[in-house]
Amino acid sequence: MSDNPRRHSPGDVEQAVAQLRQQLQASAAGASGRLDCSPETVEQGLAKLVLSLIELLRQLLERQAIRRMEGGSLTAEQVEQMGEALMKLEAKVRELADHFGLTPADLNLDLGPLGNLLEK
Numbered sequence: 533m534s535d536n537p538r539r540h541s542p543g544d545v546e547q548a549v550a551q552l553r554q555q556l557q558a559s560a561a562g563a564s565g566r567l568d569c570s571p572e573t574v575e576q577g578l579a580k581l582v583l584s585l586i587e588l589l590r591q592l593l594e595r596q597a598i599r600r601m602e603g604g605s606l607t608a609e610q611v612e613q614m615g616e617a618l619m620k621l622e623a624k625v626r627e628l629a630d631h632f633g634l635t636p637a638d639l640n641l642d643l644g645p646l647g648n649l650l651e652k
Contacts, residue, residue: 579632583625584639588649590621 597614600606606614629639641649 576632594618
């Protein structure tokens with residue numbers, strides 16, 4: 533151990549405390565979004581995770597389809613096929629969510645600066 537401990541300014545201490553508060557807040561916020569993996573709820577938790585990811589991918593595919601449609605790179609038949617496929621996928625996600633007792637709010641993801649996956 534050193535006989536000469538490093539001196540910290542009040543600003544250094546305030547900055548360290550602010551960083552610790554941010555880390556604690558981030559940890560507390562993350563705790564509520566964790567999956568409960570107890571034997572009784574593991575199936576529902578896994579379904580929640582998988583369906584949330586599928587919904588995220590479905591929305592990305594939908595946006596890509598809209599861009600391609602607006603860009604004129606799709607035929608009318610392709611637009612119709614994609615629209616039908618995306619509607620079927622959305623219906624299937626809702627059906628599976630109902631099966632596992634999940635609401636649309638349960639499938640919502642906080643995407644940080646991008647906002648929430650689902651509208652509130």
